[in-house]
Amino acid sequence: MVLLWRWVSGIPAYLWSGWGAVASLCLLLAVWEAVSITLGPLILPDPGATFGALWQLLAGGVAARELLLTGQRAMTGLLLAMVLGSSAGLLAGLSMTAAMMARPLVTVLLGTPPIAWLVLAMLWFGANDGTPVFTAFIACFPVIFVGALQGTRTLDHHLKDMAAMFRLPWHMRLTDLYGPHVLSYLFPAWINALGTAWKVAVMAELLASADGVGAALAIARSQLDMPVTLAWVGAVVLTLLLVEYLLLEPLKREVERWREVQA
C-alpha cells in the first residue's frame, strides 16, 4: 500500500520534471529552424522536412527493418560485453593483484578510439555482422569491466564482518551483500555501455556493412539526400532515448530505490 501510494504520488512530479526537457528540446528545434532558414535547405533542411522524411521511412517499414538489424548487432555486442565484462570485473575485483594488473590494461582499452578497433575488425571479419558486433563489444567491455571491478573493490569490510557475525550462508552473501552493492555500480555502467554500443554499431555499419542504419546513412549521404540523412540520425537518437527513458530509467529507479535522497 505504501509502495503503491509512493508510486502514484511520484507520477505528477516525474511528468512535471519532463516539461523542462521538452522546453529545452523545443528551443533546439527553434534554433535548428532558424539556422536552416539562414543557410538554406541544401546545407540544413528544416525540422519539418526532416520529420517528414522520417515519417516516410517509418511508414514504409524501412526504418523498422534497418533499426532492428542494427539493434540486433549492437545488442549482441553489448550482451557479450555485459557477460564477459561483468564476470571478468568481478573476478578481478576479488583479488588485489588482479585488480592492480587489470587497471593499466583497461586504461589502454578505454583510451583506444573505437574507430581504431573498427579498422582492425574490418581486416579480421570483413563486411559481415562480425565487424559491428566486435566493435560494439570492444567499446563496451572496458566500461563494464571497470564498473564491476569498482563495485567489488569498494564493498565495506565492516559489512563483511557483520555478514560473518550473523552467519550469512554463501548464497545470501551473494544475493544480499555483494549483489546489490555491485549492481549499484554495474547498472550505470550497463546504461553507459548501451549508448556506446548503439553509436559504435551505427558507425561500424556506415563503413563496413551493406545493411543496417549505418549503411542507410551512407547511402543517403552518397545521394546528398539531406532530409533522409538527418531523418536517420533522428531515428538513431530517438531509439536510444526511448529505450533509455522508458525502459532503463524506471528500472534503475526501482533497483536503486534505497539510494533515493530524502528531500
Place this chain on the structure above:
Amino acid sequence: MTTGTPVPRLAVHGVSHAYGLHTVLENIELTLDAGRTLALVGPSGCGKTTLLHLCAGLLTLQGGHLHNDFGRPAMMFQQPRLLPWKTAGENIALGLKAMGIPARERRQRAERAGMAVELDAGALAQFPHQLSGGMQSRVALARALVLEPDLLLLDEPFSALDIGLKAQLHQWLLQEQARRGLAMLMITHDLMEAVRLADTVLVMDSGPGRIAHRLDLPRPALQRDDAWVHRSTAHLLHSPGVRRCFGLPPLATGPHPSPDAGDAGMAQVITLSPVQYKRSLAC
C-alpha cells in the same frame, strides 16, 4: 563466578595477539558465564576491539586458548552497519533469514523485535538512510536481539548516542538480560556505562594490551540508580592505577569518595598481580 557448573561460558586463557611484529594483546585471562555482564574498558588502542573480535571468531586465534560454549552469539558494532539496500525491517530479519526461517515468520518476529525498541511499522518500511542515527542504532539492537542470542558482544555501540537514548538502550538490554539470562561482553571507553551495566569491569592497559585492574560490582544492574553509578565511577577513577592506564594525571590530595559503610554494592578496585606483566611500571 563459580567453576565446574554446566552453565555456558566463555573462557579466555593466556591469549596473545600480534599484527605483524606489533603485539596488541598479551596473556589475557577472562571468563564470562551465562547471565553475567563483563565490561572491558581502557584507552584507545589497548586492544579491546581485537579481543572482542577474537571472542566473536572474526579473527584467528594466534596464541592461548579460547573456549566458547555459547551457541547463539550476536554482536552490536560500533556503527549500526545496516545494509543500505534493505529496509529496517529486512535488516532486523537478516540473521533470521540466514537461519533459514520462512519469510512470513521472520517478518512477524522482526516486527515484534522492532516494536520492543519502539520502531513502528512505518519506520520498519524505511531504508537506513531515511532513519536518524538513534533509530539506526535501535534497528541494530533489534537485529541482534531478534536472534534471542545467549551471548551478546557489544563493540562500543552506544558511544555516538545522546545520553537519553543511551539510557533507554541500556534499559532494554538489561531487561532482555533479566528475562533470558543473556551473557554480555562489552567494550567501551565510557567508565560510567561500564559501571552501569557490568557485573565485572576489567580495566585494560595498553602497549601491549593487558588486563590491569578488576572491579566487581555485586549490586544487580537493574537496581543501580544514577547516584550509585556516579559514586562507583568516581571510586574507580580514584584508583591511581586506573588513572595511569587512561593517562590521567595523579590526583592531588582530595577527599576520596569512599563507599558508604552501609552500601554493600560498592567494591574494591583490585590491581591484578603486576608480576605477570613485563612492564610492571606502567600500572
